[in-house]
Amino acid sequence: MNSRELLKKKQRIVIKLGSSTITHEKTGALNLGKLEKLIRILTDLTNQGKELVLVSSGAIAVGRKALGLKTKPTEKSLKQACAAVGQAKLMMVYQKLFSEYNQTLAQVLITKYTMLNDISRENAQNTFRELLQMHIIPIVNENDTVSTDEIEFGDNDTLSALVAALIHADLLILLSDIDGLYTDDPTKNPEASFISIVGKIDETICNMGKESATSLGTGGMTTKISAARIATDSGADMVIVNGKDIHILEDVLAGKNVGTLFKAHKNHGFELMDYIKTKQYS
Numbered sequence: 233m234n235s236r237e238l239l240k241k242k243q244r245i246v247i248k249l250g251s252s253t254i255t256h257e258k259t260g261a262l263n264l265g266k267l268e269k270l271i272r273i274l275t276d277l278t279n280q281g282k283e284l285v286l287v288s289s290g291a292i293a294v295g296r297k298a299l300g301l302k303t304k305p306t307e308k309s310l311k312q313a314c315a316a317v318g319q320a321k322l323m324m325v326y327q328k329l330f331s332e333y334n335q336t337l338a339q340v341l342i343t344k345y346t347m348l349n350d351i352s353r354e355n356a357q358n359t360f361r362e363l364l365q366m367h368i369i370p371i372v373n374e375n376d377t378v379s380t381d382e383i384e385f386g387d388n389d390t391l392s393a394l395v396a397a398l399i400h401a402d403l404l405i406l407l408s409d410i411d412g413l414y415t416d417d418p419t420k421n422p423e424a425s426f427i428s429i430v431g432k433i434d435e436t437i438c439n440m441g442k443e444s445a446t447s448l449g450t451g452g453m454t455t456k457i458s459a460a461r462i463a464t465d466s467g468a469d470m471v472i473v474n475g476k477d478i479h480i481l482e483d484v485l486a487g488k489n490v491g492t493l494f495k496a497h498k499n500h501g502f503e504l505m506d507y508i509k510t511k512q513y514s
């Protein structure tokens with residue numbers, strides 16, 4: 233069975249949604265049509281017996297829209313106020329949409345401190361275990377309202393990879409506004425070619441991760457490659473796909489050749505704590 237075919241068998245899956253994937257590009261408002269499709273797909277995957285964790289960005293983007301801010305907030309306190317308003321709104325929409333299918337969900341907000349503190353980390357791990365056993369879908373975000381510069385993850389690419397490592401997921405899917413990994417920035421270099429599978433993340437691969445931050449989210453290709461290192465070292469495959477068409481999620485899990493697949497190569501020396509303390513992968 234090839235690496236793509238193996239994706240059909242994945243059982244414990246973390247799916248990360250970028251802000252640009254769940255909002256309309258033109259207005260910044262939530263793309264409800266797309267979210268409805270997404271929720272149907274996710275519920276059906278849990279119906280098939282798969283365990284899912286959704287890492288959803290969008291708190292700041294949704295809050296910004298609700299507060300009528302024309303530009304992306306830069307001041308910390310304003311960003312945190314946006315997140316406080318937006319996270320509640322985001323969960324309200326998820327609750328409404330998932331309730332159509334009777335699918336229970338949960339909210340898990342994490343800070344770096346949650347991961348650094350042994351007791352908090354263990355508690356988070358136990359909570360995930362309980363929720364997954366009950367077929368509940370945890371929706372995770374960074375607790376942006378209380379994070380400070382010193383203790384923030386800052387981007388949900390890293391956060392989703394750490395969650396995948398924490399719960400021993402076997403697959404992480406990053407839904408983004410880029411198709412996957414290219415040998416160079418395709419918007420600047422027409423010669424850039426697409427990479428479908430990465431077996432090992434070496435220096436050449438890391439150098440391909442040029443910054444391509446989106447207007448709404450915070451992660452670029454560099455943070456995605458860094459996430460891939462955490463996920464693959466901890467034993468999970470990782471796929472980056474363009475979430476423009478949400479049905480691509482079904483394509484990934486059907487083993488189709490979409491996006492870039494980073495193959496797991498469990499590194500027994502990988503310690504989640506070491507990573508968080510030293511940020512050696514960034």
Ligand code: GLU
Binds near residue numbers: 289291292374
């Ligand atoms: N936690 C941020 C939010 O929900 C998003 C971070 C990111 O874009 O990666 O707005």
